[in-house]
Amino acid sequence: MSKGEETRRAIVEQAVAMASRDGLAGVSIGRLADQLAMSKSGLFAHFKSKEELQDQVLQAVSERFIDRVVRPGLKAPRGAPRLRALAEGWLRWGTADAYPGGCPIFAAIAELDDAPDDRVRQRLVGMMRDWIDVLVTTCRQAIEAGHFRRDVDPVQWAHDLQGVQYAFYVARRLLRDPGAEKRWRRSLDALFERSSGDPQRQARA
Amino acid sequence: MSKGEETRRAIVEQAVAMASRDGLAGVSIGRLADQLAMSKSGLFAHFKSKEELQDQVLQAVSERFIDRVVRPGLKAPRGAPRLRALAEGWLRWGTADAYPGGCPIFAAIAELDDAPDDRVRQRLVGMMRDWIDVLVTTCRQAIEAGHFRRDVDPVQWAHDLQGVQYAFYVARRLLRDPGAEKRWRRSLDALFERSSGDPQRQARA
Numbered sequence: 001m002s003k004g005e006e007t008r009r010a011i012v013e014q015a016v017a018m019a020s021r022d023g024l025a026g027v028s029i030g031r032l033a034d035q036l037a038m039s040k041s042g043l044f045a046h047f048k049s050k051e052e053l054q055d056q057v058l059q060a061v062s063e064r065f066i067d068r069v070v071r072p073g074l075k076a077p078r079g080a081p082r083l084r085a086l087a088e089g090w091l092r093w094g095t096a097d098a099y100p101g102g103c104p105i106f107a108a109i110a111e112l113d114d115a116p117d118d119r120v121r122q123r124l125v126g127m128m129r130d131w132i133d134v135l136v137t138t139c140r141q142a143i144e145a146g147h148f149r150r151d152v153d154p155v156q157w158a159h160d161l162q163g164v165q166y167a168f169y170v171a172r173r174l175l176r177d178p179g180a181e182k183r184w185r186r187s188l189d190a191l192f193e194r195s196s197g198d199p200q201r202q203a204r205a
Numbered sequence: 206m207s208k209g210e211e212t213r214r215a216i217v218e219q220a221v222a223m224a225s226r227d228g229l230a231g232v233s234i235g236r237l238a239d240q241l242a243m244s245k246s247g248l249f250a251h252f253k254s255k256e257e258l259q260d261q262v263l264q265a266v267s268e269r270f271i272d273r274v275v276r277p278g279l280k281a282p283r284g285a286p287r288l289r290a291l292a293e294g295w296l297r298w299g300t301a302d303a304y305p306g307g308c309p310i311f312a313a314i315a316e317l318d319d320a321p322d323d324r325v326r327q328r329l330v331g332m333m334r335d336w337i338d339v340l341v342t343t344c345r346q347a348i349e350a351g352h353f354r355r356d357v358d359p360v361q362w363a364h365d366l367q368g369v370q371y372a373f374y375v376a377r378r379l380l381r382d383p384g385a386e387k388r389w390r391r392s393l394d395a396l397f398e399r400s401s402g403d404p405q406r407q408a409r410a
Contacts, residue, residue: 020319021319022230023228023230023315023316025227025228025231026230100319101318101319102315102318102319106315107315107316109315109375109379110228110307110311110312110314110315110316111228111312111315112379113306113307113374113375113378113379114225114226114305114306114307114378124379125379125380128375128379128380129380153391155388156388156391156392159372159376159388159392160368160369160372160392160395162371162372162375162376163365163368163369163370163371163372163373163392164365164368165368166367166368166371166372166375167364167365167367167368167371168368169318170314170318170333170367170371171364171367173318173319174314174317174318174329174330174333175330175333175334183360183361183364186358186361187361187364187365187368190365190399194395194399
């Protein structure tokens with residue numbers, strides 16, 4: 001890695017921690033320069049604008065999410081076990097200490113929902129859509145494998161899984177509910193159960 | 206209303222709009238003074254600190270939520286119909302144009318989840334717990350009325366309803382998914398269906 005690339009990575013890493021605590025709007029080039037003992041102009045040599053830096057922060061978090069959640073999850077057996085592995089990875093992501101102020105994506109959702117449709121917002125929406133696509137495809141495979149019923153709607157399934165994760169995140173991080181993980185597991189089990197292709201269950205329905 | 210009280214309300218109103226767009230951290234006494242054509246010291250005469258102002262913002266939003274969601278919802282018939290009315294009110298709240306930058310509570314959740322446990326965070330957690338208590342109590346009444354099965358856990362139910370709402374909010378506001386409300390309705394129906402005390406359903410189980 002070149003010296004320039006190394007510096008660039010160190011800046012992004014620091015900016016990610018800042019965004020985790022203070023949101024993307026809280027990423028300040030002045031404060032970053034202080035923390036890294038660089039001049040502001042030295043920092044600007046790597047990033048032309050605050051927007052570019054925010055975009056890089058989102059990209060760095062996305063790469064980490066792919067490394068820690070998506071890739072390991074996709075190694076699980078196709079279908080329902082893979083969906084469960086992805087959901088478990090997402091849970092661990094939401095409880096990891098990797099980010100001092102919690103998942104920067106969750107913070108960015110609330111921050112950018114009403115923002116103008118610029119490059120940063122588009123990056124976030126693109127990341128979310130990519131992740132939803134992974135869930136939809138995996139859910140479709142679970143139907144094909146007979147793990148899930150034929151009438152399960154994969155887009156609805158991915159939507160409902162998001163709800164399970166967001167409710168967990170709020171219970172765990174805001175409410176500091178010690179039962180948050182137990183609740184998460186019960187919500188997830190209910191989602192799998194009602195999608196289940198278990199033939200006995202289908203006969204009863 | 207006294208002149209002082211009127212001014213105070215005008216300040217809070219403006220601060221609520223600011224928090225909706227820029228988060229609680231974005232509530233700036235300097236910008237508020239500008240927007241209201243007041244001096245900063247005039248503004249400080251009403252609010253001793255930024256923290257007090259943020260606290261008042263949350264209180265004002267909470268009062269509005271009670272007026273628009275809780276009170277009308279509680280007028281619906283006890284049990285499942287009342288739960289549905291509360292959920293519908295919450296949906297409308299999340300789609301209302303009352304807040305230029307979306308629900309200030311949703312934004313505050315992401316902002317304060319990792320914040321020190323000060324007065325503002327305690328206010329937010331207290332508001333959320335009060336709302337969850339309304340849902341838990343109403344769910345319990347739905348069980349007593351026989352609308353829901355005896356084995357439904359009201360705390361889990363309120364947790365799952367939160368998931369339904371958060372997933373909707375993200376789909377609608379961040380992803381701008383035109384099908385967000387349809388998905389919300391399907392998630393809600395599934396939640397009611399699996400809680401349903403319909404005796405035929407219980408006999409089958």
